[in-house]
Amino acid sequence: MLKVVKFGGSSLASAGQFAKVGEIIRSDESRRYVIPSAPGKRNDKDRKVTDMLYDCYALAEAEQEEECRLKLKKIKERYDSIINGLNLKISLDAEFGTIAENFAKKAGADYAASRGEYLNGIIMAAYLGSEFIDAAEVVFFDKNGEFDAEKTNKVLSKRLKKCERAVIPGFYGSKEDGSVCTFSRGGSDITGSIVAKAVGADIYENWTDVSGFLVADPRIIENPEVIKVITYRELRELSYMGATVLHEDAVFPVRKAGIPINIRNTNAPEEAGTLIVESTCHHSKYTITGIAGKKGFVAVNIDKDMMNSEVGFCRKVLTAFEQNGISFEHMPSGIDTMTVFVHQEEFEGKEQQVLSAIHRLADPDTIDLESDLALIAVVGRGMRATRGTAGRIFSALSHVNVNVKMIDQGSSELNIIIGVANNDFETAIRAIYDIFVTTQL
Ligand code: ASP
Numbered sequence: 001m002l003k004v005v006k007f008g009g010s011s012l013a014s015a016g017q018f019a020k021v022g023e024i025i026r027s028d029e030s031r032r033y034v035i036p037s038a039p040g041k042r043n044d045k046d047r048k049v050t051d052m053l054y055d056c057y058a059l060a061e062a063e064q065e066e067e068c069r070l071k072l073k074k075i076k077e078r079y080d081s082i083i084n085g086l087n088l089k090i091s092l093d094a095e096f097g098t099i100a101e102n103f104a105k106k107a108g109a110d111y112a113a114s115r116g117e118y119l120n121g122i123i124m125a126a127y128l129g130s131e132f133i134d135a136a137e138v139v140f141f142d143k144n145g146e147f148d149a150e151k152t153n154k155v156l157s158k159r160l161k162k163c164e165r166a167v168i169p170g171f172y173g174s175k176e177d178g179s180v181c182t183f184s185r186g187g188s189d190i191t192g193s194i195v196a197k198a199v200g201a202d203i204y205e206n207w208t209d210v211s212g213f214l215v216a217d218p219r220i221i222e223n224p225e226v227i228k229v230i231t232y233r234e235l236r237e238l239s240y241m242g243a244t245v246l247h248e249d250a251v252f253p254v255r256k257a258g259i260p261i262n263i264r265n266t267n268a269p270e271e272a273g274t275l276i277v278e279s280t281c282h283h284s285k286y287t288i289t290g291i292a293g294k295k296g297f298v299a300v301n302i303d304k305d306m307m308n309s310e311v312g313f314c315r316k317v318l319t320a321f322e323q324n325g326i327s328f329e330h331m332p333s334g335i336d337t338m339t340v341f342v343h344q345e346e347f348e349g350k351e352q353q354v355l356s357a358i359h360r361l362a363d364p365d366t367i368d369l370e371s372d373l374a375l376i377a378v379v380g381r382g383m384r385a386t387r388g389t390a391g392r393i394f395s396a397l398s399h400v401n402v403n404v405k406m407i408d409q410g411s412s413e414l415n416i417i418i419g420v421a422n423n424d425f426e427t428a429i430r431a432i433y434d435i436f437v438t439t440q441l
Helices: 015-026 049-061 065-085 093-104 109-129 149-161 188-199 232-240 248-257 313-323 342-346 351-362 381-385 390-399 424-438
Strands: 003-007 032-034 170-175 178-184 202-210 229-231 260-264 274-277 288-302 328-330 335-344 366-379 404-408 415-419
Touching: 003 015, 003 188, 015 032, 015 065, 015 109, 032 188, 032 229, 049 093, 049 109, 049 288, 049 404, 065 093, 065 109, 093 109, 109 170, 109 178, 149 188, 188 202, 229 232, 232 248, 232 274, 232 288, 232 366, 232 381, 248 260, 288 342, 288 351, 288 424, 313 335, 313 351, 335 342, 342 351, 366 424, 390 415, 390 424, 415 424
Parallel strands: 003 032, 003 202, 202 260, 229 274
Antiparallel strands: 170 178, 260 274, 288 335, 288 366, 328 335, 366 415, 404 415
């Protein structure tokens, strides 16, 4: 058995948290490759070290040297308190000297942010007595900042074959010119996945501060249930619609390699968490696996008599969006109508250009806009084999007086997407949760 384990920022925010992590790793011999994040928040008022580093670098760029020095000192104090709390005999003085020099030389915001993981990796390696591998030597990006999966996999697997146990900091790598480049925020999850693939792990454990994926957002539903097993496809649907926990791109490397991901809680290691798998015959407890949603969409409703028989109408409309660099979310259609759902934020600034482009390219009869809409995804592999899922969703919504603006069921029968007014968003999610989970039908 070979496990790759990634620990999130809150799992490594203090010496106390590091000690829990140490215990988790030592309790299982097969946890051989460790990917740490930067120290996260110790409490609600705290700041993540990554954010402090971005702030600090902005000061360096603005040539506010004294402020920058003070901020860097504060960051160093965070690391020193971890080192001292763990009774380690290492010092980061020289590292911070180099960082200050590189900040002065304007080494870039990515370099600055990456130091959070880099330094935590040095501490973690010293604490565990394993080898430290700088991610810049094994994770690669091309000159445009796109992750280079092929090169990374080749170098990383070769490098890790030579070492029994290692700590590889998450979140960053390097470009061909040697400069540091990061993934988007939360990207240590991606590094963990890349390492799991490179070593052919049996499982990728992603340790965080929650006991797994929840059936619904805990800010809307009090104490929602944990999802025990979820497929990659279900997860993709839910995370796309706003369920966070794992970085969206973390799925791709392991999914291709057939490696399951286990989301675990550092503060409750006895809990099994959520297992994310390619496919399973494990039935979920309820018909649905999860509910997620996002607010802030606009529906662009386009009408044209005889639209249905006009070849290429749809393409012309979508060209108008494409030309303005707007991607669409959903596109339900009728005989003489079609609706394009887009993100309000993205659309607002370009709305008149898009509308005139639709007129020019597709010559519709009318176009009207409906804003402030939310989309809710009800996801579950169990829906395929169950009758009446849609019926139950809609009767639950009608009971709480929520008007359904749009329905879209993917042909995979894995999800049903429902459009409602932003104002109805929370009520709708509660009603759906109640009908499928609370009443346990
Ligand atoms: N430290 C980085 C962030 O805060 C990356 C991560 O934690 O995954 O986004």
